[in-house]
Amino acid sequence: MKKKIKIKIKIKINGKIKNVYKNSKLSNIIKSFKIPLKKVAIELNEEIVDKKKLNKISLKKNDKIEIVHFIGGG
């Protein structure tokens, strides 16, 4: 049986380059940051992502993720 080779890809999260496995689920990436989902919004390639569907989204090379929240401001 052939061993499945996991390929790493480069993605950008909040402007920082990260290496992740190809087809990683967006939900796993978000979980790794231990961010409370209720307090953030997420964009994938400038499109807002439905937070209920994070586990259905597989990441591809050069994907750009933005995770934002509220901070102090005028």
Added chain:
Amino acid sequence: MSKDKFIIAKKNFKSRLIVGTGKYKNMKECARAINLSGAELVTVAVRRVNIVDKKKPLLMDYIDPKKITYLPNTAGCFNSKDALRTLRLAREIGGWKLVKLEVLGDKKNLFPEMIETLKSTEILTKEGFQVMVYCNDDPLMAKRLENSGACAIMPLAAPIGSGLGILNQVNIKIIRNQTKLPLIIDAGLGQASDATIAMELGCDGVLVNTAIAKAKKPFDMAIAFKNAVVAGRSSYLAGRINKSIMGEPSSPKKGII
């Protein structure tokens, strides 16, 4: 005074003072100042989560959005595209529809870019947002914003963070007389008496950030602004006397010995 209501987008607020949450030394100081100011509506910014420092405190841990109404703001946006993106993200965080639109046009004076602001107001209103709009003190532009569906008009007193106070009281008065929308002075106030003047001009509220956050004693200034807004509103409703260039004695002229 109990019948004197401050309603924005069908929501009733007891306090006519809106405060910003930026520029404080830390979130603890910010939360205490808000509490002392009595504000029920606070502006917040939308920014990237710090994915490196996971222990960085979150605003929501200090200011409970169930108790204090968050007003997401597009501060830092210089075009319609960025402002729309920011507010759509804000809505996604937790369903925020009442928002403050602020599209800037110049990095030095931070004056609003009114063409982009107008365009954004129209789009956001169509998308179901209730848009409180930061604008210049031009009565004609204020009218256009109103016609585009803004839920509150928020002219500047002076450049953001300048502390200059209300530079053009006449324009503010003209805007007051032409609109039934909530009129809120936003930006440029420097001290509590500036808020009183705004309220005495007939404004429905004021938005203050720097003047409180950067005061030598932010907590005392928060209280001062709270009282100044109440005093100004009472004074406006009480109705001032007519101005005269001649003196009018306070004591009766009759019976002078």
